[in-house]
Amino acid sequence: MDQAGSRSRWTRHGVLGFAFVAPFLTLCLAETHLLLALAPLVVSHVLFLYATFIPNCQWLGPVVRSFATTEPEIWLTIDDGPSPVHTIAILDLLGRFEARATFFVVGLQAEKNPHLVTEILARGHEVANHTHSHPSGSFWAAGPVRTSAEIDRCAEHLRTRGDRPARFFRAPVGLRNLFLHPELERRGLALIGWSVRGLDTIRRDPAQVAAKILGRVRPGAIIVLHEGHRIESDPEFNPRCIEATLSGLAAKGYRCVIPQPEQLRPQRAGK
Numbered sequence: 001m002d003q004a005g006s007r008s009r010w011t012r013h014g015v016l017g018f019a020f021v022a023p024f025l026t027l028c029l030a031e032t033h034l035l036l037a038l039a040p041l042v043v044s045h046v047l048f049l050y051a052t053f054i055p056n057c058q059w060l061g062p063v064v065r066s067f068a069t070t071e072p073e074i075w076l077t078i079d080d081g082p083s084p085v086h087t088i089a090i091l092d093l094l095g096r097f098e099a100r101a102t103f104f105v106v107g108l109q110a111e112k113n114p115h116l117v118t119e120i121l122a123r124g125h126e127v128a129n130h131t132h133s134h135p136s137g138s139f140w141a142a143g144p145v146r147t148s149a150e151i152d153r154c155a156e157h158l159r160t161r162g163d164r165p166a167r168f169f170r171a172p173v174g175l176r177n178l179f180l181h182p183e184l185e186r187r188g189l190a191l192i193g194w195s196v197r198g199l200d201t202i203r204r205d206p207a208q209v210a211a212k213i214l215g216r217v218r219p220g221a222i223i224v225l226h227e228g229h230r231i232e233s234d235p236e237f238n239p240r241c242i243e244a245t246l247s248g249l250a251a252k253g254y255r256c257v258i259p260q261p262e263q264l265r266p267q268r269a270g271k
């Protein structure tokens with residue numbers, strides 16, 4: 001990750017530096033070439049929007065998209081819990097398939113359900129930071145103070161096991177902001193993206209969710225699924241997606257493991 005980290009740092013400085021210089025270029029060109037003068041502003045906005053809104057884009061800093069392994073292993077990650085409706089059922093499923101998973105936990109949910117965080121850890125799984133309030137519509141525009149608060153307030157509710165604080169962070173819906181990477185670096189947190197997602201927040205059929213994942217899975221892939229969604233309309237949906245995925249992975253001979261930090265890589269699984 002070191003080489004990728006320094007490359008991302010330079011790219012981030014380049015995007016920020018150009019955004020800073022662009023208005024001056026526009027002012028200089030405005031008197032003689034009005035249309036041409038708009039080009040630096042347009043380009044700097046496009047660069048910024050691309051870096052921010054394309055999930056797993058490495059321009060603002062390294063985003064982990066796979067882990068190094070020669071075994072048929074994948075990393076199952078489950079976002080947005082803990083959920084009083086789903087977490088125990090999901091833990092039972094994981095136990096049945098002898099699978100380990102990382103739960104990317106929302107601080108507010110952990111605060112309401114501390115016993116579920118304890119139970120996740122007690123059953124040999126891992127918890128990770130998914131912000132305190134999961135501000136999916138506004139995190140991309142958050143400043144440094146709010147970004148830090150979202151990370152730190154969530155972390156407070158994950159300190160149920162003193163020997164190992166959470167090591168991983170995932171941004172809400174994968175959208176980062178300009179200040180996130182330096183804040184994560186300061187706290188020793190790795191930003192985790194994904195290799196494969198089943199779009200279980202959009203699709204309606206657990207079999208389709210599992211099929212999309214199973215069609216793209218490779219050794220070292222990071223899979224994203226969710227809990228705590230559709231509690232009213234279809235409370236069985238999230239566990240069924242996870243069950244179908246675990247069943248398909250087992251049929252293909254994959255084991256679900258939690259990788260070590262030194263295995264994490266920015267490139268996609270299979271590359």
Ligand SMILES: [Zn+2]
Binds near residue numbers: 080
């Ligand atoms: Zn989420």
